[in-house]
Amino acid sequence: MKLAKLPDRTPVRMNVVFAPGLAQRLREYAAFYAETYGNKEEVVELIPFMLEAFLDGDADFRRSRRSAATDVAPA
Secondary structure (H helix, E strand, C coil): CCCCCCCCCCCCCCCCCCCHHHHHHHHHHHHHHHHHHCCCCCHHHHHHHHHHHHHHHCHHHHHHHHHHHHHCCCC
């Protein structure tokens, strides 16, 4: 089969507390998103995608993960 087994897609709920200034910036970002794409999304809906984009864009983090993966001996 060419398609690999699908990964676990069960959502994980996490509660996060933001400083007031950051909360305001997130609301402003959501407003900017709405202006850019023409549809309003709540901050809570944007945050997972923002975090994923941040992690995907962090070259040092990607290198670290690749290094850790090669350090694990095959079973």
